[in-house]
Amino acid sequence: MIHYIVDGNNLIGKIPDLQRLKSSNPQGSREGLIRVLDVYFREKKNRVSVFFDGFEKDPIALSRFKIHYSNLHEADSLIRKFIEHSTNPKLLCVVTSDLALLNFARKCSCTVIPSEEFVVQMKMARASDDEAMKIHDLSSEAQRFIKLFGEE
Secondary structure, three states: OOEEEEEHHHHHOOOHHHHHHHHHOHHHHHHHHHHHHHHHHOOOOOEEEEEEOOOOOOOOOOOOEEEEEOOOOOHHHHHHHHHHOOOOHHHEEEEOOOHHHHHHHHHOOOEEEOHHHHHHHHHHHHHHHHHHHHHHHHHHHHHHHHHHHOOO
């Protein structure tokens, strides 16, 4: 099972709505990112760990993800330690655009996805889900039409 390691603040910086929110409400941007990730990973069987710089202010209610706060350190250093202590780094997928961290993860045989690319993947998945919902709705409408007017 792939274990996603997400550089939270870095990913927030690549999502315009969350980036704008971060300046006035850092906790709200963190919660927003977790909601976005929850939707993206809902149907997937992956493990996800999200790393944030700083201290935990209010706990974020979730059941699927593990959230790590760097406290007095940088989140990047925690991510490096996590990779170093992993029993199988080949099963880790690191999401960040920090070049030093990307290079470190690559050297450790992790899969890496730049944050900008991951945002595109999430948008494509959302668009695909929206399209599937529209097809389902149309199918339901067709079934109701058949019931009302017969099969002809």
